[in-house]
Amino acid sequence: MVADPRWQGLSVPDRAHVLAARILVTPDGDRWLFGAHARWHLLDPADGRWHLAPPPRGTRARQVGHPAAALPGEVVPHGWDFHAEPGSTQSFIGPDVPEGLTEQLRVLVRACGRRSELDFPLTAFDEIFATDVPSTVAAVWGTIMWCAYAPAFDGNERLITVFGEYLRRSLPGDEWVRWLPAPPLIDLVRLVAERQRAGQARSALRLAAIIADTAQILLLDTRFRPRALAMLTMVEPVLRRAEPPQDGDGDGAMLRAWLGRCPARLCRALLVENDPAGHFAHTLYDLVEALAFMPDPRRGAATLLADLSDSKGTLPGRLDHRLRMAYEELRAAGLTGTSAAESTQPDGFPVQTGNGGVSVAPAPVVEVAPPDRASGAAVLGAAYAMGLGWGRLTGAKVPQRGLAGQSALVRRLVHERDDHHTGPV
Known part of the structure; x- marks a missing residue:
């Protein structure tokens, strides 16, 4: 129904009216709606709010009517929100990152490590890396961690051991697991924005290219893929221009420019930043x-x-x-x-x-x-x-x-x- 081209031409109240006729009720009295983001929503009988909630499996349900006016706009699908790639919720504990992906990133990290920290000063991720590490290495790390659905890694996962010589101290965690923080996108933006403010347009483009290259490699693993796709849509337009990036002078201005480039179909990957x-x-x-x-x-x-x-x-x-x-x-x-x-x-x-x-x-x-x-x-x-x-x-x-x-x-x-x-x- 949502894929029908006519859906986009309907107003939100009209869409709500169509959805309201398709609400299901389970034997326990719960009311369910398959709505926004191609996910189920459950009605709270106490206050009338709809919550994201997967339904019980194998439970029979019947269709019931429901007042369309009681459906809030946020549960009504737009259409583009049905195109999000689900990705994988798996951590990196147990199943390893594919060897081919790891090897490509190892080569990239080695090349980035040969850059001078004077040309690429470390303006973010300084709690992770030593002071003489160039921001090119930090750009690869930050992209990996931002794109990961859940950055918990085996302590000897090859993907993170390639960063070993650049680390300021041992990574957080224990003997078996590295419970790594998920950096906000502003940390990656800051690396690029600082070079732009310093008048080093080519260095800013180089950092943006490294972020894009890393995201391109990460597409090979479903645990990275949804956010890696979003990252590519934010960064690649800058690289296709002949002139230096014009994303504003401040970190916040550049962040808004990056977020603004991401198409609506990838919006769920950016909820961590926007909502x-x-x-x-x-x-x-x-x-x-x-x-x-x-x-x-x-x-x-x-x-x-x-x-x-x-x-x-x-x-x-x-x-x-x-x-x-x-x-x-x-x-x-x-x-x-x-x-x-x-x-x-x-x-x-x-x-x-x-x-x-x-x-x-x-x-x-x-x-x-x-x-x-x-x-x-x-x-x-x-x-x-x-x-x-x-x-x-x-x-x-x-x-x-x-x-x-x-x-x-x-x-x-x-x-x-x-x-x-x-x-x-």
Whole structure:
């Protein structure tokens, strides 16, 4: 219906009227709408809000009418939002990055490392790299981390070990996992904008070209592909011009110019920049979908949500009513805010504390036990992306050793690693 050319000619109220006649109700009384972003939305009976939420699988439903006026515009598809590539929620723990992709990036990093830091000063990512590292290397790193759906890596993943000689210190994480931060796009923009402000137009173009080259290589892995596509659409137009980039003088002006070039069909890849609340809602959707192997995916998702720091108590209001009920059960039992993974080993074993006692995170009510490596990596990636999304929305910090539930999931992947640990990066 949305693909019909006539859909674009309808007004939003007319589209809402058509959708309202196609709302489904499940035997438990829940009302579901397949709407914006080609995703399902669930009606909260308490306040009439629609939440992104994947429906229960294998449940019969019947079509019911619904007042069109009660459908908010944000749940009505535009058309272009149905073209987003889904990508993959898998983390980089377990399944490795393809060898061909890694080798191409290794060659690129080596070439970038031969540039002079005087010509390419490090104006971002200085917490990652040594002071004598040129920003060309940082541009490759920043593009990889921005494009990754969930930048949690095996400690010896070849893709990040190629940066070893340039690092300022060991990467955050533990013996097995590097729980890496997802940089905002402004960090990459700053590298280019600084050279432009310094009157070094050719250097600015070189950095933009490195970002584009990195994104082009990353297209080979579905865990990078959606944001890599978005990155290419933002940067490549600059490279096709004969004159230097004219994206404004300040970092903010250049950021707006980059974001403005991204076509609407790739909008979901940019929610992390444009709409942190919407981005967090989509990561929740991904997490529940990744837990579809469980009898009750929402209870599993609530167990992982319980790790988040929510001192202001705003999290429950962002959940659909089914997920909120599962989370509130954990909160009533005192099992929320358990993000103290700093006190547990990454493989799930307790460690001795300073006073000789054993420190463990509270045991979850529901054990998340993926049946195989692929589903385990998908849950781990979705959970980490959810944690990063919450941090982007609220400012909450993700512990350097990961959230407790995620660290427990690593135990299920460690014995199936397809590489060999060689020590921390």
